[in-house]
Amino acid sequence: MIPSPAKIFTLIGGICILSGVFLLLWDYFNLLFPLGKLPGDITIRTRRFAFLFPLTSMVFTSLFLSGISWFAGLFRKYFMASYTT
Numbered sequence: 221m222i223p224s225p226a227k228i229f230t231l232i233g234g235i236c237i238l239s240g241v242f243l244l245l246w247d248y249f250n251l252l253f254p255l256g257k258l259p260g261d262i263t264i265r266t267r268r269f270a271f272l273f274p275l276t277s278m279v280f281t282s283l284f285l286s287g288i289s290w291f292a293g294l295f296r297k298y299f300m301a302s303y304t305t
Contacts, residue, residue: 255281 260276 255277256272256274258274258276258280262271262273262275264271
């Protein structure tokens with residue numbers, strides 16, 4: 221059964237709102253650690269130029285999002301399969 225477009229758009233809107241609140245709280249409380257200022261992030265500052273290459277932050281973010289995707293797939297495989305039969 222295909223969900224209606226209204227339910228899909230409501231879900232997408234809810235995800236956007238929750239991610240926005242999470243980012244606001246992350247910035248306000250500086251949760252866990254500051255991304256972009258981790259050891260391994262490359263920063264070059266001169267008098268007229270600043271270059272930031274957040275290598276470690278990008279790797280951490282990639283691993284975090286990959287883990288969330290893996291858990292979502294696992295959830296879908298084991299818990300949503302019972303609803304389709």
